[in-house]
Amino acid sequence: xxxxxxxxxxxxxxxxxxxxxxxxxxxxxxxxxxxxxxxxxxxxxxxxxxxxxxxxxxxxxxxxxxxxxxxxxxxxxxxxxxxxxxxxxxxxxxxxxxxxxxxxxxxxxxxxxxxxxxxxxxxxxxxxxxxxxxxxxxxxxxxxxxxxxxxxxxxxxxxxxxxxxxxxxxxxxxxxxxxxxxxxxxxxxxxxxxxxxxxxxxxxxxxxxxxxxxxxxxxxxxxxxxxxxxxxxxxxxxxxxxxxxxxxxxxxxxxxxxxxxxxxxxxxxxxxxxxxxxxxxxxxxxxxxxxxxxxxxxxxxxxxxxxxxxxx
Amino acid sequence: xxxxxxxxxxxxxxxxxxxxxxxxxxxxxxxxxxxxxxxxxxxxxxxxxxxxxxxxxxxxxxxxxxxxxxxxxxxxxxxxxxxxxxxxxxxxxxxxxxxxxxxxxxxxxxxxxxxxxxxxxxxxxxxxxxxxxxxxxxxxxxxxxxxxxxxxxxxxxxxxxxxxxxxxxxxxxxxxxxxxxxxxxxxxxxxxxxxxxxxxxxxxxxxxxxxxxxxxxxxxxxxxxxxxxxxxxxxxxxxxxxxxxxxxxxxxxxxxxxxxxxxxxxxxxxxxxxxxxxxxxxxxxxxxxxxxxxxxxxxxxxxxxxxxxxxxxxxx
Numbered sequence: 001x002x003x004x005x006x007x008x009x010x011x012x013x014x015x016x017x018x019x020x021x022x023x024x025x026x027x028x029x030x031x032x033x034x035x036x037x038x039x040x041x042x043x044x045x046x047x048x049x050x051x052x053x054x055x056x057x058x059x060x061x062x063x064x065x066x067x068x069x070x071x072x073x074x075x076x077x078x079x080x081x082x083x084x085x086x087x088x089x090x091x092x093x094x095x096x097x098x099x100x101x102x103x104x105x106x107x108x109x110x111x112x113x114x115x116x117x118x119x120x121x122x123x124x125x126x127x128x129x130x131x132x133x134x135x136x137x138x139x140x141x142x143x144x145x146x147x148x149x150x151x152x153x154x155x156x157x158x159x160x161x162x163x164x165x166x167x168x169x170x171x172x173x174x175x176x177x178x179x180x181x182x183x184x185x186x187x188x189x190x191x192x193x194x195x196x197x198x199x200x201x202x203x204x205x206x207x208x209x210x211x212x213x214x215x216x217x218x219x220x221x222x223x224x225x226x227x228x229x230x231x232x233x234x235x236x237x238x239x240x241x242x243x244x245x246x247x248x249x250x251x252x253x254x255x256x257x258x259x260x261x262x263x264x265x266x267x268x269x270x271x272x273x274x275x276x277x278x279x280x281x282x283x284x285x286x287x288x289x290x291x292x293x294x295x296x297x298x299x300x301x302x303x304x305x306x307x308x309x310x311x312x
Numbered sequence: 313x314x315x316x317x318x319x320x321x322x323x324x325x326x327x328x329x330x331x332x333x334x335x336x337x338x339x340x341x342x343x344x345x346x347x348x349x350x351x352x353x354x355x356x357x358x359x360x361x362x363x364x365x366x367x368x369x370x371x372x373x374x375x376x377x378x379x380x381x382x383x384x385x386x387x388x389x390x391x392x393x394x395x396x397x398x399x400x401x402x403x404x405x406x407x408x409x410x411x412x413x414x415x416x417x418x419x420x421x422x423x424x425x426x427x428x429x430x431x432x433x434x435x436x437x438x439x440x441x442x443x444x445x446x447x448x449x450x451x452x453x454x455x456x457x458x459x460x461x462x463x464x465x466x467x468x469x470x471x472x473x474x475x476x477x478x479x480x481x482x483x484x485x486x487x488x489x490x491x492x493x494x495x496x497x498x499x500x501x502x503x504x505x506x507x508x509x510x511x512x513x514x515x516x517x518x519x520x521x522x523x524x525x526x527x528x529x530x531x532x533x534x535x536x537x538x539x540x541x542x543x544x545x546x547x548x549x550x551x552x553x554x555x556x557x558x559x560x561x562x563x564x565x566x567x568x569x570x571x572x573x574x575x576x577x578x579x580x581x582x583x584x585x586x587x588x589x590x591x592x593x594x595x596x597x598x599x600x601x602x603x604x605x606x607x608x609x610x611x612x613x614x615x616x617x618x619x620x621x622x623x624x625x626x627x628x
Contacts, residue, residue: 021444027437028449030430031499038496039456042467049467106361113355117362124362127369130610132557134575135599138582139372142592148384150371157387185368246460249559256583268462268560275466276564284466291463299458306454306504 043292050285071282080262080270081287088245088266091176095183095247096240100233102184103191108221110196122193129189137253140182144168169257175264182250187243191236198232199225235302242298245291248272267291372603375596376400383593399597403581409598411570412577415487416556419573422491423498423555424548430495431502431547432540438503439510457500465564468493472565485571490562494555502547509543549609556606574602 050071052064075081106125110118131139144151146167155163168174202225210220248268255261255269265273267287275284375383379396382389403409438446469484472493476483483489513536521531559575566572572580578598585591 024437024441024443024446027433031434031503034426034430034492034496034499035456038468038493039459039464042464042471045471046464046467049470109354109358109361112351113358114351117355117358121358121362124366126611127607128365130603130607131369131372132575132603132606134557134559134578135372135603136368138578138595138599139368141582142375142596143368143371145590145592148386148388148592150388153386153388185365188365242458242460246462248462249563252563253559253579256579256586268460271462271466272564276469281466281470288463288466292459295458295460295463296455299455302458303451303454307451310450310507 046285046288046292049282050289052282054280054282067282071286075283075286078283080265084265084267084270087176091179091247091266092241092244095180095187095244096237098180099184099187099191099240099244100237103188103236104195104233106188106192107195107199108225110192111199112217125189125192128185129193131186133186133249134253136186137182137250140178140185141169141254141257144178146170167258169254169259172260172263175254175259179247179250179254182254183244183247187240191240194236195229195232198229202228231305235305238298238302242295242302245294245298372596372599375593376600377597378593380591380593399593400601402591402594403598403601406581406598408569408572408577408581412572412574415566415571416574418487419491419494420552420555422487423494424551426491426495427498427502427551428544428548431499431506432544434499434503435506435510439507440515453500453503457504461497461558461560465561468561469564485566485568487571490565490573491555493561493565494558497561498551498554502551505547505550506540506543509540513539546612549612552609553606578602 049064051067051069052058053067053070054064058064106121110121113121128136143149146152146165151168152163152166155166166174168178206224206228207220210224215223246268247266251264251266251269252272255264261269261273268291271284271287271291274280274287374390374392376399377392377395377397378389379394379398382394437443438450472482472484472486472489475489476486480486481488482492517535517539518528518531521535522528526534557575558573559579562573562576563579566576569580578595581598582590582595585595
């Protein structure tokens with residue numbers, strides 16, 4: 001094998017020699033192919049469809065006609081859009097900040113408690129984290145059931161007699177309260193564990209130095225630990241904002257409990273209603289593109305931090 | 313895909329066990345000087361919050377083993393009473409459950425195999441070769457993994473329904489059709505996850521094997537591949553969790569009642585039950601059946617998922 005330096009096929013590791021530039025492309029081929037079919041084509045279809053007239057005639061086979069930005073104009077003028085977008089943004093921000101706030105609280109609490117209490121807290125958080133979404137929403141519907149739910153019973157015991165038979169999911173305000181409970185309950189574990197892991201990575205020398213200088217526990221927390229975990233906080237908050245924009249499933253499942261659908265729809269549900277419900281594919285495509293662009297824009301800082309990882 | 317998905321592990325590490333830092337808290341001098349009373353009070357607060365957080369899971373399992381008549385009675389019982397497994401047999405006897413279970417198993421199985429194969433090859437390419445277009449590919453992968461199902465499902469629905477006109481095996485309600493969509497959704501993150509593992513096995517090890525007379529393929533299979541096994545297992549479990557739990561795409565792509573996956577089936581089971589005054593005991597038994605395999609598998613991978621994300625953030 002080593003007799004000639006110009007061997008072609010049996011030469012060693014390609015990372016060194018750069019002999020066979022075709023190999024990496026062949027290795028990427030299956031992944032690229034499935035991405036093109038599963039995501040690439042749908043995105044392309046969406047862009048094209050959002051620029052086309054795709055009404056009833058097209059449902060029956062007539063060729064679609066180019067409509068420019070008409071669909072976007074039509075959707076923007078739709079009375080339903082503004083409340084949906086406003087609700088989505090408000091829901092997303094409230095939930096993301098609430099989740100990160102509670103997660104930060106739990107993480108710092110985990111630092112301060114006895115060792116076995118910390119393990120109990122971690123196990124409990126893992127259980128909540130691992131519960132599948134559909135199961136979690138179903139359990140919350142049972143907890144908040146208007147007739148036999150345990151929450152109403154507890155509230156009555158505590159003296160709120162108007163809670164007896166109160167239908168949480170029937171009004172938008174309390175509907176979103178329950179939705180917030182579900183989303184926060186499910187999302188806090190990831191945030192708390194990440195921040196806690198970040199807190200444990202702060203080196204002991206730093207803490208020792210601070211203590212020698214006479215800092216007390218609170219000062220160490222506020223002046224040293226929190227500034228050092230700020231990058232973690234930023235990433236976790238960003239991810240939470242992105243994830244809380246896409247709460248279609250939680251809302252859809254809670255709406256089954258008798259909620260006024262048009263007053264509780266968020267962006268994902270609005271797309272679902274436009275597309276699957278009223279077969280307005282161009283309108284649904286236009287809103288979808290808005291959601292995709294929003295996600296890409298919000299993801300940019302996160303992706304940048306990951307690219308740094310890749311280069312390292 | 314769902315709210316619990318896709319924290320990006322950027323560094324391959326040995327699994328940190330069920331909880332990072334749980335086993336070895338290390339010296340914790342900050343708390344040494346704090347007055348004992350304060351620590352006790354905080355511990356009590358921690359336990360109280362744990363109780364609140366675990367309650368939904370506890371309530372699910374408790375309701376699943378309680379007769380429905382007992383669940384309707386007031387006051388509710390917070391401890392197991394009249395323990396029964398009848399709710400579970402009621403669920404399994406439901407006409408849809410076994411079909412949905414079979415559907416979920418097939419979708420999950422195909423998805424795991426495709427995701428692992430495709431992502432592994434791609435991870436090999438980006439961690440062992442420097443080639444033109446590598447950076448753009450990595451960038452694209454990172455952005456693609458953030459795309460929400462909610463922004464794509466209408467297009468995927470139309471695409472599969474047109475596939476179905478010529479090849480029903482790829483159309484709406486087909487196992488293969490939705491498995492391809494799941495594969496596309498999971499491949500980017502899995503490439504990223506495996507990339508760390510592949511990069512963690514030095515190419516020199518393989519070279520050493522080749523110096524000792526192995527062919528390149530054999531060196532790879534005998535030396536590198538076994539070292540990658542933990543990474544493949546973790547990625548496989550991750551793909552299992554995602555495909556098993558996925559609801560949004562399944563709701564749109566599997567509209568027919570006979571082809572529902574388990575999460576979609578649970579929703580219609582609840583709706584059907586609602587028509588005759590919900591049988592919460594059975595619904596909770598169904599939720600428990602779906603949740604238990606997930607919780608078990610989840611404990612395997614979570615250490616890696618958290619520590620990876622944080623390692624990247626602290627360094628960056």
